[in-house]
Amino acid sequence: MELIFEKEDLSKAIQILQGVASGRNTLPILSNVLIRAGAGQIEIAATDLEVGIRMKVAGQIQEEGEITVSARKLGEIVRELPEEDIRISTVGNDRVEIVCGSGKYKIIGLPSDEFPPIPSIDGSSFTISGEELRSMIQRTEFAASTDEARYYLNGLFFNLTEESTQIVGTDGHHLSIVTEKSLEPKPDEPISVIVPLKAVREVLKTFSDSSSIQFSVKGNQILFSDDSATLVSRLVDGEYPKYEGIIPDNNDIQVVVEREKLIGTVRRVSLLANQNTHSVRLELENNQMRLSARTPELGEGEETLDIGGEIEGLEIALDARYLRNVLSHIDAHEVIMGFKDSVSIAIIKPVEDDSHLCLIMPMRLNT
Numbered sequence: 001m002e003l004i005f006e007k008e009d010l011s012k013a014i015q016i017l018q019g020v021a022s023g024r025n026t027l028p029i030l031s032n033v034l035i036r037a038g039a040g041q042i043e044i045a046a047t048d049l050e051v052g053i054r055m056k057v058a059g060q061i062q063e064e065g066e067i068t069v070s071a072r073k074l075g076e077i078v079r080e081l082p083e084e085d086i087r088i089s090t091v092g093n094d095r096v097e098i099v100c101g102s103g104k105y106k107i108i109g110l111p112s113d114e115f116p117p118i119p120s121i122d123g124s125s126f127t128i129s130g131e132e133l134r135s136m137i138q139r140t141e142f143a144a145s146t147d148e149a150r151y152y153l154n155g156l157f158f159n160l161t162e163e164s165t166q167i168v169g170t171d172g173h174h175l176s177i178v179t180e181k182s183l184e185p186k187p188d189e190p191i192s193v194i195v196p197l198k199a200v201r202e203v204l205k206t207f208s209d210s211s212s213i214q215f216s217v218k219g220n221q222i223l224f225s226d227d228s229a230t231l232v233s234r235l236v237d238g239e240y241p242k243y244e245g246i247i248p249d250n251n252d253i254q255v256v257v258e259r260e261k262l263i264g265t266v267r268r269v270s271l272l273a274n275q276n277t278h279s280v281r282l283e284l285e286n287n288q289m290r291l292s293a294r295t296p297e298l299g300e301g302e303e304t305l306d307i308g309g310e311i312e313g314l315e316i317a318l319d320a321r322y323l324r325n326v327l328s329h330i331d332a333h334e335v336i337m338g339f340k341d342s343v344s345i346a347i348i349k350p351v352e353d354d355s356h357l358c359l360i361m362p363m364r365l366n367t
Helices: 007-018 071-080 130-138 148-153 197-206 259-272 320-328
Strands: 002-005 032-038 041-047 051-056 060-063 065-070 086-090 095-100 103-110 126-129 155-160 165-170 174-180 191-196 212-218 221-225 229-234 253-258 279-295 299-319 334-339 346-350 356-360
Touching (some): 002 007, 007 041, 007 197, 051 197, 065 071, 071 095, 130 165, 130 174, 130 197, 130 212, 155 197, 174 320, 191 197, 197 221, 197 229, 253 259, 253 279, 259 334, 279 320, 299 320
Antiparallel strands (some): 002 060, 002 086, 065 103, 095 103, 155 165, 165 174, 174 356, 212 221, 221 229, 253 334, 279 299, 346 356
């Protein structure tokens, strides 16, 4: 095998694939990337048996062939090479030679025979705008849980119906739902799957520039693809919580507040919040919101914001971390905050945009 790449093309592919080809794998082949040249195209692939990515990379094929080589070491070498063409070739005994300018490097590879196959999309699939899918993931993945004990929350819930495409993330303390309608064709039957967090984060990197993305669900796997890359992931085997039942429909106390101002206020006031509970108190009165926090051994702080809406009076405590998290992932100048009372779930959503809805569980006022 002998191939020639431009540094930018090769470097971009390796950076994406390194996130999958982790050095922590017990099988040496899984720490490697597969480089394969044949049928007029070059593909580079990586997998950890949970997530796999295969990418087409622009380059010249001098001689066809295939080999696997350490993703980390190849990435380190390519990153340090000058901005010149890079020649990669096999030189016997599973060794790979990398030549760039006056430099020549040889690293030990492994035969490709044992590299796990990465399937392709065939048959029925769905198509969605790349920009829309990336936006849906970015507005929900922050709320997903990283607690492995609640493994069924360690991913995003894809709920596909004829009426809408919905992606949900939650850790049980806060929840984010994004609903769109651009999926084509519409599914004949509802499809509900949990896609692991690692997979959706790799989707953002792998398809960062894609205008259109196809995906297909097959058994316990989901596949995403565009013209140059395919990503396949195992699905989380578990039952996602029935989140629809907890969405309030009677949060009649609603106020409008500038998102950036509220983020800044929460950040400052929470500096004096209890470091165990992170509780911030919100007091609504007339057209003002007073935020406060206190810790006996640290002190106390408070700020007041002007809000839209005449409120007779409400006090509620929220976790400052979840409040900042939600506000930071809403794309709007102003947000609507909806409350029922001090012990019920709070709603936060963009003004004049029903596609994004966030929920935060309240805390006890005396924490």
